[in-house]
Structures are given as structure tokens and as C-alpha cells.
Amino acid sequence: MNLSFLQISSTFMVLFAIIDILGSVPLILSLRQKGEKIHALQATLVALAILLLFLFAGDFILKIFNVDIQSFAVAGALVIFIFSLEMLLDIEIFRNRGPEGSSSIVPLAFPLIAGPGSFTTLLSLRAEYDVENIIIGLVLNMIFVYFVLRSTSKIEKFFGKGGIYVMRKFFGIILLAISVKLFTGNLSSLF
Numbered sequence: 780m781n782l783s784f785l786q787i788s789s790t791f792m793v794l795f796a797i798i799d800i801l802g803s804v805p806l807i808l809s810l811r812q813k814g815e816k817i818h819a820l821q822a823t824l825v826a827l828a829i830l831l832l833f834l835f836a837g838d839f840i841l842k843i844f845n846v847d848i849q850s851f852a853v854a855g856a857l858v859i860f861i862f863s864l865e866m867l868l869d870i871e872i873f874r875n876r877g878p879e880g881s882s883s884i885v886p887l888a889f890p891l892i893a894g895p896g897s898f899t900t901l902l903s904l905r906a907e908y909d910v911e912n913i914i915i916g917l918v919l920n921m922i923f924v925y926f927v928l929r930s931t932s933k934i935e936k937f938f939g940k941g942g943i944y945v946m947r948k949f950f951g952i953i954l955l956a957i958s959v960k961l962f963t964g965n966l967s968s969l970f
Contacts, residue, residue, distance in 0.1 A: 782915075786908045790916025793904065797896045798920060800927045802954070805947035806862060806891065807931050813871075815882035819928035822883040826892035827921045833893070834901045834913065848899055849965040855895025856961035859954055862886065866951030892924055896961060 807817060833840070841851060861872050904913050927934075935943055 780911055781909045783909065783912050786912035787915045787919075790904055790908060790913050791919050793900055794897060794916060794920045795923070797900045798892055798924065799957075800892065800924045802950045803887075803891050804927065804931055804934055805866060805943060805950050806954075807887065807928065808935055808943055809866070809947065810882050810887070811931065817887065817928060817931070818883040819925055822888045822892065822928055823921050823925040825884055825888035826924065827918070829889055829893040830897060830901060830917055830921075831914070833898045834905060834910070834917070837898055837902050847969075848902060849968045852895040852899055852961050852965040853969065855890055855898075856958045856965070858886075858890050859894070859961065860958040862891075863951050863954035863958055866947050866954065887928075896957070 811817060837848075841848060864870065865872055901913065901917075938946060
């Protein structure tokens with residue numbers, strides 16, 4: 780086992796920036812306002828399982844469907860784009876018609892926490908770092924994600940409705956920028 784504090788901390792920081800759970804707080808609060816129940820532990824464990832599966836089998840899964848990582852990232856960018864439009868325009872495009880409580884899985888665990896950005900990042904990290912260090916960095920991120928998901932009501936009380944509204948608009952723009960970056964960065968490599 781080649782444990783490296785440098786690799787673990789680098790993995791943690793990169794995934795922390797990509798997952799950006801703090802930036803997703805307004806979207807999580809929006810789901811709660813729609814009456815959706817968010818199960819923090821369920822969302823965290825499902826996201827962790829998806830990310831671990833993709834870490835070990837991502838290339839293989841995409842090859843089965845004859846999809847490259849760039850096409851996957853472009854598709855994920857479109858989903859993130861739709862979420863950003865909802866936040867910015869106060870409209871509802873994504874309607875969760877799944878079973879009650881499934882919003883912890885879609886859109887929260889996938890594609891917000893475990894999405895194309897984190898998938899691409901994991902595949903890139905795997906090319907340079909030891910797998911055990913990536914797993915430790917990933918698990919540390921999921922612990923942070925769990926605590927943020929558990930604390931969203933406290934975050935809402937701290938900022939108030941007006942503050943959350945402003946955060947929602949601000950992070951809607953950030954999500955829009957992330958989707959455009961993912962889209963343009965991967966679209967050019969497709970052609």
C-alpha cells in the first residue's frame with residue numbers, strides 16, 4: 780500500500796472543487812421547498828458507490844455503450860445547464876416523477892454529486908495517483924458531503940429566505956458557467 784498524504788490531499792482538493800456541494804446548497808433547498816425529502820446518508824452512500832464503480836469500471840462501462848468520456852461530459856453539461864436555468868429563471872424544467880424520496884438519488888446523488896465532472900476527474904486522477912489514495916480522498920469528500928446535506932436546514936436558517944434566494948441566483952450563474960465550460964471543453968474534442 781503506497782499511502783501518500785500529498786496524493787490524498789490533492790485528490791481531496793480536486794474532488795472538493797468539482798463536486799462543489801456548498802454550491803449545490805441552493806438547489807438542495809429548492810428540492811426541499813418542492814416537498815422532496817432529502818436523505819443525506821442515502822444520497823451520500825449512493826454517490827460514493829457510483830463514484831467507486833466509475834473509478835474501477837468507468838472506461839469499461841463507457842466502452843460497452845460505445846460512448847467516450849467527452850460525449851458523457853457534454854451530456855452531463857446539458858443536465859447541469861437545465862438545473863442552472865431552473866435556478867436563474869425560477870422555472871421548473873426537471874420534474875421528478877420517480878417514487879417518493881427518489882430525489883436523494885436523482886438529481887442529488889447523480890448527477891450533482893456523482894456527475895460527469897467527478898467521473899472525468901476520477902479517471903484523470905487514476906492515471907497519475909495510486910488507487911488507495913484516490914479512495915481515501917473520495918471518502919473524505921463524501922464525509923463532508925454528508926455533513927453539508929445534514930445541515931442544509933441550519934444553513935437556510937442562517938442565511939434566511941432572502942439570502943438563499945440571492946445564493947440560488949449566484950450559484951445558478953456558477954452552475955451555468957460550469958456547464959458551458961464542460962460543454963465547450965469537451966465538444967471541441969468530439970469534432
